[in-house]
Amino acid sequence: MAISITSLNNVMAQGEDPALALQHQGRTVYLINSRLSQANPVSNANLAVVVMIAQYERLRGRFLESLVHLDGLYSMVEMRGGIATLIRDEPSLGQKIARLDLDLALYIGTKPRFDVANITNDSTSIPWLSEPLITEHEMESCGFSDCPGISIQLQSLAKQITCLGRQVNDAHVGLRTALHTRSFHITLLHLGHKLIHFGPLGGPRPTSEIDNAVQLG
Structure with missing residues (x-):
């Protein structure tokens, strides 16, 4: 209440x-x-x-x-x-x-x-993660272009986020099967932690202004 x-x-x-x-x-x-x-x-x-x-x-x-x-x-x-x-x-x-x-x-x-590292990587103890939600094939076809000036680590993370967003949109309009709820939330946790670890919001920020702006965005 x-x-x-x-x-x-x-x-x-x-x-x-x-x-x-x-x-x-x-x-x-x-x-x-x-x-x-x-x-x-x-x-x-x-x-x-x-x-x-x-x-x-x-x-x-x-x-x-x-x-x-x-x-x-x-x-x-x-x-x-x-x-x-x-x-x-x-x-x-x-x-x-x-x-x-x-x-x-x-x-x-x-x-x-x-x-959450053990949660996202231990596919044997968590059955619904036996097949990752975001595969290399999905990332290659997500349509995200490399951006000069952005670190490789942040570009990879941006590709995964873009790919996940496309999967959600495709599932919403019936172009693919609905995403498994638990797998989706585990993936969000995984991406969120990777985003934080790239540049802790309460710690030292990235020295690159572009990386700093992209991560905060």
Whole structure:
């Protein structure tokens, strides 16, 4: 309820009373604190509630508070065997946690807490990644031309993003089968992390003005 009210108030001229959202949020925090002190504190339900609280704080622009919840999620996920294990066992929940981490890194320039390399590369433990969404053949035919002045690494990343966008558009108009939801979100995580690692938003920026502008764009 708190997330819904806050999200609607961000787009509506006359939204709901924000005090109502705070009441829901306060009640949620009280309940989750009670549950964390009981048996199985890292259950799926508890993880999901903390994710929602962190997203609620992010929507309100309270990024530091959201980061505090993300740090708590990191500890909880580690108790479950790590993010790769969680995504393997509980794909939807694990992806939401990883996306929260990525969203905050893109918003405020923090270093991502979770390492998604094992998620995107371990095709044996994650069946839907046995065939990469973006293959070399797809990249060659995506129509992206080499751009002088842009680093090879960033050009490769731009090709992958362009190719993914074309696949989404083709699927939307029926020119190809619909993309697998989980594979699509894993690919977004992979691309997002590669974009951040190229030039951390909160760290040293690329020395090339072109690379800097392209990455930020």
